[in-house]
Amino acid sequence: MDGVERARASGRRPSHSNLSRSISRSLSRASWNMEDMFSVGRQSRRSSLVDEDEEALKWAAIEKLPTYNRLRTSIIKSFAETEVQGNKTLLHKEVDVRKLDVNDRQNFIDKLFKVAEEDNEKFLKKFRQRVEKVGIRLPTIEVRFDHLTIEADCHIGSRALPTLPNAARNMVESALGVIGINLAARTKLRILNDASGIIKPSRMALLLGPPSSGKTTLLLALAGKLDPSLKVTGDLTYNGYELKEFMPRKSSAYISQNDVHIGEMTVKETLDFSARCQGVGTRYDLLSELARREKDAGIFPEAEVDLFMKATAMEGVESSLITDYTLKVSSVQFL
Incomplete structure (x- = not known):
């Protein structure tokens, strides 16, 4: 109980000195709270800057690789538990897009397309923005x-x-x-x-x-x-x-309404087999030109978009990331 409260409890009017001391204590408490708030903000900004610097260093290392290796290497983001309980650290790991395991692919798809309908539209817009940023126009047919x-x-x-x-x-x-x-x-x-x-x-x-x-x-x-x-x-x-x-x-395909799939294969195996038969088309050529222009302009791409484009432009991958993407997006339509 401070001086003002004690004076009110005793029925006496608080003196000027007691009132000034209570005001100074209140101001000091407020200043402490403001310092805590600013310190938390500074820590969050500091951690974000550290993450950005780490990602920039990773991209700079990838840019120094030969073209053949650069088009097959990307960055995957993941969170790791720290010693402090409840805190997580963002990690940037270089990966070979041809050697993504099942867990990495599934975690990547689940993180990128949490709400399939909304996140798919956002991802396609990011894909288009990356291509248009370096002046590449995708071919269209009327x-x-x-x-x-x-x-x-x-x-x-x-x-x-x-x-x-x-x-x-x-x-x-x-x-x-x-x-x-x-x-x-x-x-x-x-x-x-x-x-x-x-x-x-x-x-x-x-x-x-x-x-x-x-x-x-x-x-x-x-x-x-x-x-x-x-x-x-x-x-x-x-x-x-x-x-x-x-x-x-x-540039076009007609899909018949007759079922000509192999009955012994699962849906995922059917999509993987179809993707391997169709090949990657011009996706690799587009990726090569895109990477060249970004390197000349000093542009670092967004990690998720870069990983998806590189993983779907590589030949010889038995289980493609585009199959997981197709199953994730199309599953909403069947629910």
Whole structure:
């Protein structure tokens, strides 16, 4: 109990000296609290600066590596328990992206995509910002189809039934058709009639229509996988180039609704096998050019984005990081 409180308890008015002493004690306590707050702030800033310096030193060491090793080495962040209970220290570890174990991949994906829908959008924006920061523009494709009409010659009546006699007759007639002899009567079936539209890059297009309205035929036409026996009229262009001047199969894929996966393989094994068959495409070339420009400009990339890009651009990896990413992002859609 200070002098003011004792004076009030005894019923006397506090003296001027007692009041000044109580005010000085209050100010001293407040100054102590402010010093504690500033000391905590200084410690947090000091620790963040230490982490940044450590990460910069790691990146500087990676930049001195040969190009072949530099494109395969990245930094993974992890927290380690310290001697002080409840405190954790941020560690920056150099890793070979081809030798990430299961725990490292899983921890990385869980940390990067805690909320898959929100964090995936943030990650894609970071990916784009890194590429655009050094002046690289990713290629885009605009698909246009004008007055696209697709017709097929087909049998009519009982002749169109998928029976063994009809199949044998079709083989004989196709052989005779090579020399210009046509025996069976056929009719023209118009599958797609005067369709026009534009598929903009970086957009999602939804194709709706009743059964047998030509949706699959349109998608096959855009992917360049139509049956050669079909008659196609109209214009179909990719960035202004016609189908004969462009290779759509190198930049597009049509996924059939039929299940052609191996039943003995798990979902992860199927995705890993598919990723290895498709290869890395131009991702390695993009990474090489990106790393060269960042080195010339003195830019250190964000560790998470760099690790993901390098891990998904390496060939010969049995279990790819992109498989874990696909499973993490797509799992939200099935819940």
